Structures are given as structure tokens and as C-alpha cells.
Amino acid sequence: MQKKLKVLFLCTGNSCRSQMAEGWTRHLKSDVIDAYSAGIETHGLNPNAVKVMAEAGVDISNHKSKLIDDSMDIDLDYVVTVCGNAHETCPIFPGNATVVHVPFDDPPKMAAEIAEQGGSEEEQLECYRKVRDGIREFVEKMPDVLDEHKGELL
Secondary structure (H helix, E strand, O other), X not given: OOOOEEEEEEEOOOOOHHHHHHHHXXXXXXXXXXXXXXXXXXXXXXXXXXXXXXXXXXXOOOOXXXXXXXXXXXXXXXXXXXXXXXXXXXXXXOOOOEEEEOOOOOHHHHHHHHHHOOOOHHHHHHHHHHHHHHHHHHHHOOOHHHHHOOOOEO
16 A cells, blocks of 8 residues: 655645635545645634535634645655745755645635725635635645656746
């Protein structure tokens, strides 16, 4: 039996994108990947991320926003940074973790811009759905996509 890969998804606040990635990976790839998520800071779990993931049949409502420091004792194979800030401030991990940067748009920021323009709640949720679906497409290609792009910007 092959050892499962240990993959940490890292973003700024561990509230949205990294939570979605962890949720998708646990839902789609739990047979080959142990998924974790963390943030440079903790911002709490974004309720809109929970809502759009539930629409897709993935329950992340019990996830907690975690600090990267809580992941330092895990022997990680990969750290996937899902936002620029996390990639720029990603610490050195003990062991041989390979960092792969896969940037996704920031749904709360996009939704706030739509709200400022008078957009409806439904239009704001579309920002979350778009990113959710993009993260799913990435996760569906794992783990092969990780090996193919070591050290590259995806």
C-alpha cells in the first residue's frame, strides 16, 4: 500500500480558499492524500465558503481556522499556497516539503467590490462559486499536477 501524501493548503487567514481546498481534497482524494489547511493568521471560517461548498455536497462547517504554526510538526510532502500573501510569507518547513504556488482569486474581496457596486447577495455568492469550482478542477488533477509543477507558478 502506497503512503498517502500529506498536503497543506496555505492562505492568509485560513477562512476561505484554503478551507475549500482542504474540503475538496478530503472529499475527492482522501484515498491518496491527507489534506490540511492553515493560515499565516486566523480569520475564522467564512460563512459564504461554507454555504457554496455545501451547495456542491461538501460539508466544511466543522472546519476551524488554524495557524500555520499548528502544522509544523506534520511531515508534509507539499505546501500549496493559494494566495500571493501566503506565498510571499511562507515559512521554511522542517523536512522536505515542496512549496507549490497556485493562486486563486479572493472571493471576499471580489464580493465586496460587487456589493459596493450595488450587486445582489446572489451576485456576490457567484464569486465564491467561481473560485470553488476552480479549486475543484485543481484538486481533481492531484497528486499528478503537484509533481509536474514542482517549483513552478501554476
